[in-house]
Amino acid sequence: MLVNWTQPKHVFIVCGKTDLRKGIEGLAAVVAENYDLDLFDDSLFLFCGTRNDRFKGLYWDGEGF
Template sequence: MIPDLSKVNIYIVCGHTDLRKDIDGLASLVTEAYKMDVFDNALFIFCDTPKDCFKALY
């Protein structure tokens, strides 16, 4: 199911992110490094070094 993204805050995390992390690892990165709540109505997009690999957390 694709959520309605018209009322979602979208954050793009630039730079190198280890995409081998699971959802819990990415969620802890958001809460610890960026001091944001992952349960807000937000979409976090992470990219890896080659800039052609992405992972999203909603």
């Protein structure tokens, strides 16, 4: 899925190293537990791993992640 970068209200970059092998449920748990943010609030969450040239994004488009 390609995200229209002008559509989300907020873009959050999760600082620190995240295990990018985690799936949707694992990344959603990181956001909900550590940052107490609403996953369904039209926000894009970007996670970076150990390599600084790789990102994984989590975005709810109204139908799924």
